[in-house]
Amino acid sequence: MKLTISQEKLSQALNLVSKAVSSRTLNLVLAHIRFQVTKKSLTLTGSDGDFTIEHTVDTEGEREGALLVPARLFVDLITRLPKKDVTLERQDGMLKIVSGYSDYSINILPDENFPSLPLFEEGKLAQLPAGLLRSALGRTTFSALKDPSGTTSHYTHGVLLNFHEDNLDIVATDGHRLALERMDNPAPEIKDRSLLVPTTITEELRRALPSEEDKTVEIYFLSNQVFFKFDNSVFGGSLFDIKYPDYLKVVPKETKSVANVNRSALREALQRVLIVFKVKEQNPVVRVETSGDSLVISSESQDVGKGVEEMPFTQGSPFADIRIAINPAYLADVLAVVDADTVDLHWTSEVNPLKLELPEKPGYTYIVMPIRMD
Amino acid sequence: MESLIVHADLDTFYVSVQRLLDPSLVGRPVIVGGDPHGRGIVAACSYETRAFGVRSGMTARDAYRLCPQAVFVRGHGEYYGYYSRLVKNILEDFTPEVAPMSIDEFRLDFSGMERMCPAPSALAERIREKVYLHTGLPISLGLATNGLVAKVASGQAKPDGYRVVPPGEEAAFLAPLPLGKMPGIGPVTERMLTERGLTTLGDVARVPLVMLRALLGKHGEALRMKCKGEQVITARETRTVKTLGHESTFKDTADPAKLRAILAGLTAEAGFRLRGGGYTTRLVILKLRYSDFETHTHQRRVDALFSDDAIFKVGCELLESTFSRRVSVRLVGIRLAGLVRDLHQLPLFEWQRRIKRQELYAAIDSVRGRFGLESLTTLTAHQARERLPAEASA
Incomplete structure (x- = not known):
């Protein structure tokens, strides 16, 4: 195997596929990245045994071949090389890396036992603009939890893609708040199919998806595996095979009161009142209420002190005075990711869910459950 | 403006409560804790027994050897909490700043209340009188400009008295006291200091800082400040609870039904404290000790739980998987x-059901808070209490 490639191209590709490599793996093979060189391309693969990222770079290989390089070490080395051409060559059972005045030989493994993505010519489910999926995931994924151990499957550890009649719903929840993005079903022939994709995959996917308008992402579904194919990359992994709770049931359809608030003013106010809570305080609480024509946010922490923020708001219809206690982080999270000038807060009572919608963007819904104060 | 801290410490609290429940114990040597012929340790002992060398923490058997004439009584955990809350309520009539330091110790902050307060000694007399009149419990007080000196002073005031350390006299008050009086000087530190000829708190205050640093590391500086009677600001005064648990030693049994019944009682105690702090739990750990002292713990991750029955169910499943040997069990x-701390954060799914359960437990807890844990109990836990003491004394 021999190839010459620019350092920038190589480290970019390595950074992408190394996202799937687990630092805690017990399997030696999985601590490696697979290199496959053909006459026309270089294909890199990283995997934790389930979640796999494959990326192909168009480049001319001098000699074809495949091998496994130690992921951590190789990424560390390549990203620190000067921005010049790098020559990689298999020599005496080692990988020789030459770039400018640098010359390294590192131990490698033969290309054996590395998990490979199945050939998935069939099983194509849908195709949609990559930018659309990227921004939809950006507005939803943050609501779900990341499984710290990577071993359990729970509905809070995944993002649901639900193809249902005319809609594709993207849903994420941690059990206390929920984000729902509804878009037109890109594959209307699919009447009922839901995929619960682990958050570890959607999080990396969101970052890697191109934001250009004209690029597309293809979704494949085979038995319990899902693949996202875009540009020269494939993201693949197992779906959670568990039942997702009926999220539509918890979205309040009718509420007693609507208030329209400036997004950045609300966000900045929440960030300031959060300072009143110690960093370690696990669950901060703020009261949000309307008083005359202003929205009042107040917080109090025994150890630090208290703070009050007031801002104007516009009454919607219907309207009644609002009074609710919530975790301010839940509201600040969503205000950070949505791109809108104002947000609508829908409210019914102190115990009913608080609903946030974007007047400029129908189809997006965010729900926060309140904290009971008595 | 000087600050004024009052450290209140109930004298031989468990014994005093037992004497309220059974007046015949007044004036007699009393030991609260385990069975003198069986197992268990001394949880508290009256002043009469201390003359014989009895100390809390020793085994009941040893205490019996030292003081066979003592009356041994079993503790009634739920009454202690009740009386402790009662005393706290009374203390709150004097100042809103009452911080419980343990079940029988409170720190009262009167700083900034000079104009409302009488002189320290008159204040102390009023507090002691009111607590005694309303509860019948003797309480000792230490009054000083900071909590640490106040605590040491309350120790010097015992039994049934008070001690005022005027501002500026902190160091002079501490100087003649032996090392062991200072919180934070345990047997190991005490031995290290004594070996170097330091026997009183005043000695430690006078020693050059470098020597204490060499001896005790970074704690040396704090200790020297403490011995001078100066306030030491620690990074984190309030402790946050990380786990909470209860365990019980009993007459060995291999009967699974009996073990479950004991577990039910322990779960009720743990659940009461869990909800009292506004917490939910995500990890349940069961501990089992066989009669040969082989000890096993099994644990399980759970969704946020707060109700006794849900925790008990997990506990029972863990008990089943842990109890694998055909040997009797002595502790669960x-x-x-x-x-x-998210008991009051409502969940998205089935929140109406959660509100109902929360209200049910709030009602149960308020009854238990007022009348003791035994006042309202599940059938399983009730059977445990019915059967166990009878067999233990048999």
């Missing part, structure tokens, strides 16, 4: 970890 314990 349950511990709740992964505590998150």
